[in-house]
Amino acid sequence: MAAVHGSYRALLHDGLAAAAARFPVRTAVRCGQDTCTYRSLDETATKLAAALQARGLQRGDRVAIYMDNTLACVAAIFAVLRAGGVFLVVNPQTKHDKLCFIANDCTIRHLLTDMHLAEVASALVGSVPSLTHVIASGEGGDITRLAGQGVRAERLGEVLAESRDEVSPPGTIPTDLAALIYTSGSTGNPKGVMHTHQSMVFAVGSLTEYQAIDSDDVLLNVLPMAFDYGLYQLLMSVWAGATLVLERSFTFPAEVFARMIEHGVTSFPGVPTIYAMMISTHRRNPLAFPQVRRVTNTAAALPPAHIAVLREIFPNARIFAMYGLTECKRVSYLPPELLDAKPGSVGIAIPGTEVYLRAPDGSPVAPGEPGILHVRGPHLMRGYWNNPQRTGEMLFPGPIPGERVLRTGDWFRMDEDGCLYFMSRTDDIIKTRGEKVSPAEVEAALCSIPGVREAAVIGVTDEVLGQAIRAFVVPIDGETLTERRLRHELMSRLENFMVPRDIVLRDALPRSPNGKVDRKALA
Numbered sequence: 001m002a003a004v005h006g007s008y009r010a011l012l013h014d015g016l017a018a019a020a021a022r023f024p025v026r027t028a029v030r031c032g033q034d035t036c037t038y039r040s041l042d043e044t045a046t047k048l049a050a051a052l053q054a055r056g057l058q059r060g061d062r063v064a065i066y067m068d069n070t071l072a073c074v075a076a077i078f079a080v081l082r083a084g085g086v087f088l089v090v091n092p093q094t095k096h097d098k099l100c101f102i103a104n105d106c107t108i109r110h111l112l113t114d115m116h117l118a119e120v121a122s123a124l125v126g127s128v129p130s131l132t133h134v135i136a137s138g139e140g141g142d143i144t145r146l147a148g149q150g151v152r153a154e155r156l157g158e159v160l161a162e163s164r165d166e167v168s169p170p171g172t173i174p175t176d177l178a179a180l181i182y183t184s185g186s187t188g189n190p191k192g193v194m195h196t197h198q199s200m201v202f203a204v205g206s207l208t209e210y211q212a213i214d215s216d217d218v219l220l221n222v223l224p225m226a227f228d229y230g231l232y233q234l235l236m237s238v239w240a241g242a243t244l245v246l247e248r249s250f251t252f253p254a255e256v257f258a259r260m261i262e263h264g265v266t267s268f269p270g271v272p273t274i275y276a277m278m279i280s281t282h283r284r285n286p287l288a289f290p291q292v293r294r295v296t297n298t299a300a301a302l303p304p305a306h307i308a309v310l311r312e313i314f315p316n317a318r319i320f321a322m323y324g325l326t327e328c329k330r331v332s333y334l335p336p337e338l339l340d341a342k343p344g345s346v347g348i349a350i351p352g353t354e355v356y357l358r359a360p361d362g363s364p365v366a367p368g369e370p371g372i373l374h375v376r377g378p379h380l381m382r383g384y385w386n387n388p389q390r391t392g393e394m395l396f397p398g399p400i401p402g403e404r405v406l407r408t409g410d411w412f413r414m415d416e417d418g419c420l421y422f423m424s425r426t427d428d429i430i431k432t433r434g435e436k437v438s439p440a441e442v443e444a445a446l447c448s449i450p451g452v453r454e455a456a457v458i459g460v461t462d463e464v465l466g467q468a469i470r471a472f473v474v475p476i477d478g479e480t481l482t483e484r485r486l487r488h489e490l491m492s493r494l495e496n497f498m499v500p501r502d503i504v505l506r507d508a509l510p511r512s513p514n515g516k517v518d519r520k521a522l523a
Contacts, residue, residue: 011197012178013081015204015239016042023215023241029234030263031071031246038241041075044160048079048135051163052110055133055152059084059170062106062180066090066099066113066121069225069248072137072156074234076112077225081178081197084170085110088180088192091226093495096123098190098441102182103128106192106385110134112156115141125151135159174198180385181228183326184429184438192385193326202378203329204235206351210333211267211294211320215241219267220260222250222274227435228326229298233269250274253281260289268292268314271299271434272306276464279309287313298322298330299434299466301422304343321346323422326436327381327394328406331355331373332420345419353377357414358407367416370423375406428519430459432467435497442500445493446471449486451479456509456517457500471500472522474509481505 019028020042028038036044057063063080065087067073073089080087090102092114100123103111107130113121115138124131126149134146137156147153178200180192213219219237221244223230237244245263247256260268268289270278275297281287295310295317302310302321310319318336323346325331332355334347349355357371358364365371376398383391398405411423430437439457446455454474459467475481483503490499510521 009174010201011081011172011174012200012204012235013045013078014201015235016045016078019238019241026241027243028238029071029074029244029246030259031069031074031248034071036071036074041071041078043165044075045078045082046165046167047160047163048075048156049082049167050165051135051159052079052083052085053168053170054163055110057083057085057110059172060086060176061110062086062088062108063110063112064088064090064103064108066092066094066111066117067137068092068114068117069221069230069246070114070137071246072112072114073225074244074246077231077234078238080112081172082167084172084176086177086180088182089224089226089231090182091224091495092117093224093497094120094226095493095495096120097493100124100127101189102192103131105189106180112137113146114138115143115155118142118145122146125149172197174201177382179231181231181326182226184436184441189441190438191387191390194382194385195329196382199379199381200235200329202352204232204239206353206379207232207330208236208240209351210335211236211296213237213240213242213267213294217242217266217294218245218264219243219269220245220247220256220265221269222247222256223269223271223434224249228329229269229271229324229434232329250277253277257287257289260292264291265289266292267294267296268317269296271297272302272466273433273464275302275306275310278313279306282309282313289314290316292317294318294320296320296322298324299431301344301346303463307339323347323420325408325410327408328353328375328377328379330379331375331408334419338419342415342417342419345415345421347420348418349375349377350379353379355420357412368413370411370413373408373410373412373420375408376403380404380406428458430457430467430469432459432462432465432469433497434466435495437469437498442469442471442490442494442498445490445498446473446486448493449489451476451481452486453477453479454509456519456522458519458522460502460523462501465501468502469498469500470502470504470522472504472506472509474506 020038024039134153178197182190221233321334354376395404442457453476462468510518
């Protein structure tokens, strides 16, 4: 991690200023045919920060970044921080209902978006009373559709052309919020995980340390930056002074593979779905990326058979199995040299943190026995935005008076060497394609479709997806529903990764003695 003067009081955006000073003409980000140096990224972020301040942004204000993975999105993240704001990156697949909920939940004043997302983004105008300014990237389209009812809409290019290049010091300190990362909740509504500059700077440093990321690295990111695994590829790259190859998605793997070779990618982060796709391709037409020296995986464990094939694809890479959750970014990693000795393990606590297991009553558990995972460290969230009840269910008193410890709710066992093995989740959250999905949210979307009387959603084991989403739907008497119609309706209501793989029509759902849907019977 790049040294920053006064690191004891470092802010998350200080990494960009340090990289611009050390490596001004080095390529910071490549995104398709577009590139930017550290100097140009720093200058763009500064201009946009000044523009946001001129449009009323105050320290602590929340700014929604509803954009694809682009250079504009990267600049927006650092601009919000530099202006003193709190950024939240919203997945561009997010539909208007959830977008409005998030924007109202944290009362955004500013929205940064892409013109091609204007149809959905325009839903915020008139639906979010706190919104005052919209700045949109991209050419074409009608900018006026993003304005109205007290909301001013402008194009990013024009804003930057007119902006000054000096930011008024906002007075940000390390314990101020830097980001809200919205993640699915068991109630159906997403929760805004609050992270401070301090917690995120620490996490960047810890991740960079154990992965040994340096300024000569070229990191790939195909994951949305609304997903913290994708966001931290950017943050680690900037703090190390490395180069990031930013892709909008992994939709066209052949193009990604070509750019990996062209740009000499050395670090490949993925989730089991991505690796399963690569392995399928490799079996038809062998792949080889000898320049890659680091492969990381999270979201779900990689089957041993997949690891063997990944060693063929990445013959010179160290493979890191990891586990984390948004509430503390990363919990553990398995040192690559232990991959064969500890199959299925997600390893030990990341540097500077501690993990331990407890029984539901809080008592310690013996090695090899199941327990609920607890996490200590500077990387813990501040809590959930506007949700003190749920915060109190996750952050518990720790061993030191006044300390709060994250009680994850996930069940693990720990061997005598301190290595963790995931067993199960306490809640119903489904992890699919590296994303967290709330069954309640999918069920609500299904029940909003005319003709649906009742719906239940569960996760089922899937070798490619980690878990697949399976929905059971009961039609209203006399109504005729089809899987095709239901899927079409859901595509307009949910992000693609939330649409069930399987939709099963039933006359009724099984019930427990207390009248609730019996999900175990469905499984």
